[in-house]
Amino acid sequence: MSQILKRYDLDKLAVATIASHTALQILRGAKKYGFRTIAIAKNEDIAQFYKQFFFIDEVWTGDFSNFRKTAERLVAENALLIPHGSYVEYVGWRQALEAPVPTLGCRELLRWEADQYKKMALLEEAGIPIPRVYRSPTEVDGPVIVKFFGAKGGRGYFVAKGREELEARLKALGEEYIIQEYLFGVPAYYHYFASPVYSRIEVFGADIRYESNVDGRTFGWAEPTFVVVGNLSLVLRESLLPIIHKYGVQFAKAVERRVGCRLAGPYCLESIIKDDMSIVVFEFSGRIVAGTNIYMGYGSPYSVLYFDKPMDMGERIAHEIREAAKAGKLDQLFT
Known part of the structure; x- marks a missing residue:
């Protein structure tokens, strides 16, 4: 990828x-910072939706x-290319690993x-508290949640109260x-942002997932399911921010040690905060998450702490690309 980047015209x-997930904020932010923008849609119906927006220059299928x-x-x-869950x-x-594009x-x-x-294993390597993982149902001695592999937005996840169920x-x-x-x-x-340009990890925002039958008005009549239908804004107690930042830094260091490359751009740690204010992290996303859509257009509550002006995550990505291009650091952002 570094060879491809060397051939790019930085101007x-x-x-x-x-064209899904967080595409609107990514491309809006890119256009705001002067970049040409391209959305890639699954089919023509989706393409037609994205073609209506002035900040998207080209829509492909x-x-x-x-x-x-x-x-x-x-x-x-x-x-x-900016990767996301979709x-x-x-x-x-x-x-995605083999695609010959930065x-x-x-x-x-x-x-x-x-x-x-x-x-x-990676979260454990980072020294971050995680829930117990059961390799076999015979180990289970209490309520559990079963999750599938991949970026499925919670689809198919279910809870069981004990071993027999x-x-x-x-x-x-x-x-x-x-x-x-x-x-x-x-x-x-x-929501975090790992910045090669500024050599820091930023706490950029937070959200709560709004999940179908778990959060819907089912009154015990329907099986709890965890399909994410939207996101709610969350401003955290300030006393939690130091430990949240610490976990973000520890995770970035663990990625460098175990995975062999440095984090760059947005990522997310997903947690439960218990009633004693301890934090247990049960998932991570190594790219932008849909929860950042909650502050699209007006900026996250924490962005002003770093830049003294509000930014959404799409703008933050574009800002980093622009500054990295100026500093000759694009190869630290793109792999």
């Missing part, structure tokens, strides 16, 4: 992403089952993100899963 850079052709076309257009799910981590962040982390056990439900499963201790407390999802 004519384009920013591209898949792409074959996600064979993404290499699209990646090569992006390189021909001097484009930088990119990981639609294209798949294997194609991609924001630690690309190898997508392999770890696709495997729930590797995820937990768990064993009965696992018989029907046909895909890879992990069994975790079910934690009691408040969910909180922390």
Whole structure:
């Protein structure tokens, strides 16, 4: 990728992403900072929606089952690719690792993100408190949550109150899963930005996921499910911020040690805050998360602490790209 970046015309850079998830804020931020913008849609119906926005210069339809052709076309257009959850799910981590286009962040982390056990091992390596993981239903001695591999937005996740219920439900499963201790407390999802330009980890925002039957008005009549339908804004107690920042830094160091590349750009730690104010992290996302959409257009509550003006995450990405291009550091941002 460094060789491709050397051939790029830095005065004519384009920013591209898949037309879903956080594409609107990514491309709006890129256009605000003077970049040409490209959205890549799954089909023509989706393409038509994105074509209405003035800040998107081009909307393509792409074959996600064979993404290499699209990646090569992006390189021909001097484009930088911003990955997000829909990119990981639609294209798949294997194609994402091999796509011959400069991609924001630690690309190898997508392999770890696709495997729930590797995820937990990396968090443990970082010294961050995590829930108990059960390798077998016979180990279970309390309530658990079962999660599938990949970026599925909570689809298919379920809870079981004990071993017998768990064993009965696992018989029907046909895909890879992990069994975790079910934690009691408040969910909180922390948005970070790893900046090679400023040599720092920023706490940029936080959100709560709004999840179908868990948060909907089912009154015990429906099975709890965890499909994310939206996100709610969250401003954290200030006394929590030092430990949240500490965990973000520890995670970045663990990625460098275990995965072998430096974090760059947005990432997220997903947690439960217990009633004693301790934080247990049960997931991570090594790229931008949809929860950052909550402050699109008016900026996160923490961005003003770093820049003395509000920024959303799309603008923050574009700002980093612009400054990295000026400083000759694009190869520290894109892999």
